[in-house]
Amino acid sequence: MTPDQIIVxxxxxxxxxxxxxxxxxxxxxxxxxxxxxxxxQEVMILVKGGYTPDTIRVAAGRPVRLLxxxxxxxxxxxxxxxxxxxxxxxLPAGEVVPVEFMPGEPGEHEFTCQMGMxxxxxxxxxx
Amino acid sequence: xxxxxxxxxxDPAAPxxxxxxxxxxxxxTASGTSPARDRQAEYHTLMRKxxxxxxxxxxxxxxxxxxxxxxxxxxxxxxxxxxxxLWVAMGIASLAVIVYSGNxxxxxxxxxxxxxSANMHTLIAIGTGTAWVYSTVALFFPQxxxxxxxxDVYYDVTVVVTxxxxxxxxxxxxxxxxxxxxxxxxxxxxxKTARVVRDGLEAEIPVDEVVVGxxxxxxxxxxxxxxxxxxxxxxxVDESMITGESMPVAKGPDDEVIGATMNTTGxxxxxxxxxxxxxxxxxxxxxxxxAQASKVPIQRIVDVVSGYFTPAVVILSILGFVIWYDFGPxxxxxxxxxxxxxxxxxxxxxxxxxxxxxSLTTGVxxxxxxxxxxxxxxxxxxxxxxDMIVLDKTGTITVGKPAVTDIxxxxxxxxxxxxxxxxxxxxxxxxxxxxxxxxxxxERGLTPLAPTSFEAVPGHGIRAWLGERRVLVGKRAFLxxxxxxxxTLEADAARLxxxxxxxxxxxxxxxxxxxxxxADPVKADSQAAIAALRKLGLQVVMMTxxxxxxxxxxxxxxxxxxxxxxxxxxxxxxEVRKLQLEGRTVAMVGDGINDAPALAQADVGFAIGTGTxxxxxxxxxxxxxxxxxxxxxxxxxxxATMRNVYQNLFGAFVxxxxxxxxxxxxxxxxxxxxxxxxxxxxxMSFSSVTVISNANRLKRFRxxxxxx
Numbered sequence: 001m002t003p004d005q006i007i008v009x010x011x012x013x014x015x016x017x018x019x020x021x022x023x024x025x026x027x028x029x030x031x032x033x034x035x036x037x038x039x040x041q042e043v044m045i046l047v048k049g050g051y052t053p054d055t056i057r058v059a060a061g062r063p064v065r066l067l068x069x070x071x072x073x074x075x076x077x078x079x080x081x082x083x084x085x086x087x088x089x090x091l092p093a094g095e096v097v098p099v100e101f102m103p104g105e106p107g108e109h110e111f112t113c114q115m116g117m118x119x120x121x122x123x124x125x126x127x
Numbered sequence: 128x129x130x131x132x133x134x135x136x137x138d139p140a141a142p143x144x145x146x147x148x149x150x151x152x153x154x155x156t157a158s159g160t161s162p163a164r165d166r167q168a169e170y171h172t173l174m175r176k177x178x179x180x181x182x183x184x185x186x187x188x189x190x191x192x193x194x195x196x197x198x199x200x201x202x203x204x205x206x207x208x209x210x211x212x213l214w215v216a217m218g219i220a221s222l223a224v225i226v227y228s229g230n231x232x233x234x235x236x237x238x239x240x241x242x243x244s245a246n247m248h249t250l251i252a253i254g255t256g257t258a259w260v261y262s263t264v265a266l267f268f269p270q271x272x273x274x275x276x277x278x279d280v281y282y283d284v285t286v287v288v289t290x291x292x293x294x295x296x297x298x299x300x301x302x303x304x305x306x307x308x309x310x311x312x313x314x315x316x317x318x319k320t321a322r323v324v325r326d327g328l329e330a331e332i333p334v335d336e337v338v339v340g341x342x343x344x345x346x347x348x349x350x351x352x353x354x355x356x357x358x359x360x361x362x363x364v365d366e367s368m369i370t371g372e373s374m375p376v377a378k379g380p381d382d383e384v385i386g387a388t389m390n391t392t393g394x395x396x397x398x399x400x401x402x403x404x405x406x407x408x409x410x411x412x413x414x415x416x417x418a419q420a421s422k423v424p425i426q427r428i429v430d431v432v433s434g435y436f437t438p439a440v441v442i443l444s445i446l447g448f449v450i451w452y453d454f455g456p457x458x459x460x461x462x463x464x465x466x467x468x469x470x471x472x473x474x475x476x477x478x479x480x481x482x483x484x485x486s487l488t489t490g491v492x493x494x495x496x497x498x499x500x501x502x503x504x505x506x507x508x509x510x511x512x513x514d515m516i517v518l519d520k521t522g523t524i525t526v527g528k529p530a531v532t533d534i535x536x537x538x539x540x541x542x543x544x545x546x547x548x549x550x551x552x553x554x555x556x557x558x559x560x561x562x563x564x565x566x567x568x569x570e571r572g573l574t575p576l577a578p579t580s581f582e583a584v585p586g587h588g589i590r591a592w593l594g595e596r597r598v599l600v601g602k603r604a605f606l607x608x609x610x611x612x613x614x615t616l617e618a619d620a621a622r623l624x625x626x627x628x629x630x631x632x633x634x635x636x637x638x639x640x641x642x643x644x645x646a647d648p649v650k651a652d653s654q655a656a657i658a659a660l661r662k663l664g665l666q667v668v669m670m671t672x673x674x675x676x677x678x679x680x681x682x683x684x685x686x687x688x689x690x691x692x693x694x695x696x697x698x699x700x701x702e703v704r705k706l707q708l709e710g711r712t713v714a715m716v717g718d719g720i721n722d723a724p725a726l727a728q729a730d731v732g733f734a735i736g737t738g739t740x741x742x743x744x745x746x747x748x749x750x751x752x753x754x755x756x757x758x759x760x761x762x763x764x765x766x767a768t769m770r771n772v773y774q775n776l777f778g779a780f781v782x783x784x785x786x787x788x789x790x791x792x793x794x795x796x797x798x799x800x801x802x803x804x805x806x807x808x809x810x811m812s813f814s815s816v817t818v819i820s821n822a823n824r825l826k827r828f829r830x831x832x833x834x835x
Binding site for chain 1: 172234238243303416417420422430433435438441446449481484
């Protein structure tokens with residue numbers, strides 16, 4: 001192997017490992033939903049190329065209201081689904097759309113776009 | 128993941144939160160920001176981007192290889208200054224294409240990157256970006272490359288790939304709009320105005336202003352604006368748009384009418400019972416929307432795959448680059464770059480992601496247009512798997528209301544006379560069979576006399592006096608106890624009982640006058656529907672509270688495989704459970720109210736004949752019409768939809784499974800085949816369009832295809 005081949009191989013393999021680490025080993029603490037006056041745990045989520053924040057922490061046993069605000073026209077994100085809670089909503093660009101549900105047991109649930117390309121997590125924690 | 132919590136108590140689109148209009152439809156469909164309009168705008172934007180990309184792309188393709196074209200070969204010879212300047216111009220033009228036509232790839236990739244995720248945009252942005260950077264470096268710093276043959280430019284890849292992928296996206300937006308046509312058609316059914324009577328005056332008002340209790344006037348040929356109950360008038364109403372039943376339905380006082388159906392020739396006045404978001408149509412629209420947005424269980428597997436897919440493609444392309452650089456032919460760097468770019472571009476996470484939702488949306492919409500409401504993707508997948516179907520007899524196979532079916536007169540008596548006598552005797556009785564006799568007489572235009580006196584003998588019959596004459600109606604033993612001989616009628620009575628009917632003897636004075644048979648008549652199309660269900664490969668079971676003899680008589684007539692007779696209403700769910708323990712996947716068809724526990728127990732519950740009460744919670748599938756044919760259609764549509772889902776998934780997996788290795792150059796050592804990035808872009812756009820087109824193909828599914 002020539003030196004340049006060794007460099008390309010080492011850099012390439014490092015890049016491959018880096019990509020795997022970057023995309024697959026992300027863990028973030030997430031954003032804690034704040035309780036508003038009507039007793040709902042509420043979080044505003046920006047929909048633009050992904051969900052911001054994409055990890056929401058809520059307490060079990062109290063109703064949750066996610067407020068989605070979509071700021072893009074790409075068709076991919078036009079619907080949001082929370083399959084574990086049988087919830088879905090159409091997100092017209094520029095509007096705030098509330099989606100409400102009642103988390104029962106502590107656990108982890110996903111919310112996604114219809115194609116499953118954009119993803120977020122709801123972490124239900126013991127109250 | 129923990130199990131889901133049932134949260135039906137909270138409505139996600141609670142009125143008053145800005146999501147519903149007074150008409151009860153999602154605000155998004157009524158206001159200016161409708162998804163359809165968003166989609167239309169998106170389509171036009173993408174098409175403009177495509178045309179710009181194509182306009183730059185055509186000359187770029189030609190001018191990238193001028194030495195291959197006779198006339199141009201002399202104007203732009205290799206290594207000439209003219210060619211260098213030409214390529215600089217192409218570099219600027221292709222940058223313009225990236226900025227105008229391809230900016231969404233770069234912004235999309237950046238947004239995704241910020242979320243530490245990757246999608247189609249990531250792949251296209253890296254692919255086209257790499258080609259552009261490589262070309263530009265080769266153009267301005269050729270000394271960095273060891274050989275001159277490595278300094279060709281690939282601006283055509285940047286431009287043409289961008290243009291083709293944008294075109295694919297435009298076609299996708301268009302086709303995606305078609306999959307949701309069904310629900311838009313439903314929304315479009317809603318009439319805008321209603322004629323109501325208030326303070327004695329008839330006035331036309333917007334349909335949103337109709338309140339429960341309003342008296343609504345419907346003229347011939349106009350739409351029924353909201354749900355209600357007829358007060359006066361008679362007409363036939365075309366309910367096909369809601370129930371899927373093609374024959375108009377006769378309506379008279381006390382009959383239910385459904386908003387958005389079409390009145391034909393008569394006039395009706397009805398009292399509004401459900402308005403706004405409560406109408407059957409608004410509920411249907413909501414249910415269809417929710418079902419279309421739910422997930423088919425198989426998609427959970429796909430979601431796991433697609434979660435890993437895009438980064439995996441990036442890793443593959445890096446490894447492809449390394450392998451081609453280390454082991455590939457010269458110029459290795461150029462080949463390695465082309466392979467890496469082609470790999471990024473050919474991968475189509477979209478085809479994978481869209482495979483299930485597109486078919487689901489189309490299938491659920493198709494079902495809705497036939498009056499079949501499928502609650503979710505789970506119901507759809509389950510409906511495909513069933514191998515046994517349990518039909519509740521009363522109200523499902525039969526009309527659910529006893530009626531006079533046969534009258535056998537004794538010698539010297541007329542059919543109508545017997546019925547008139549029996550009706551006179553039974554006029555004031557409260558026995559369910561009495562109602563059938565009285566109604567039977569009324570249907571034949573008979574006016575029974577009023578009895579002077581009558582006496583009911585519970586469990587046996589009724590004795591009435593019409594002036595001086597005595598009428599007996601009841602069992603044979605009841606007649607014989609009163610000294611009336613009826614053995615001449617016994618053979619007929621036995622035959623009727625064998626047919627599953629209840630024979631009632633009638634006597635006038637001391638003579639037997641005849642036998643009236645009463646039965647819950649089998650619906651006209653039950654037999655054909657049951658035959659169709661069996662042709663779909665299902666074992667058909669009839670469940671009833673009737674005694675075994677009656678049950679078997681009906682079973683023989685309609686042709687079911689198995690009869691569960693003498694089942695108490697509270698035991699229905701238990702019987703379904705027993706069948707499931709036999710290892711069967713069981714569907715249950717019932718009325719949704721009395722049969723709710725059995726419907727919930729079954730793998731798939733079909734609520735039938737719900738009329739305006741469409742939101743039956745216990746059922747997985749709701750049939751607005753009362754015909755068993757709807758069950759056949761529902762199963763056929765579910766199967767066709769799931770078949771479509773599997774075709775799409777198979778296609779998407781095979782496409783990516785074959786495309787990626789070929790792009791990586793697996794075939795190169797054997798047959799020297801290496802894909803160009805442009806071909807890869809063509810294949811990629813084509814694959815996602817194919818998935819959507821296949822889903823749209825479902826719309827051509829005709830119920831005639833259902834075996835009859």
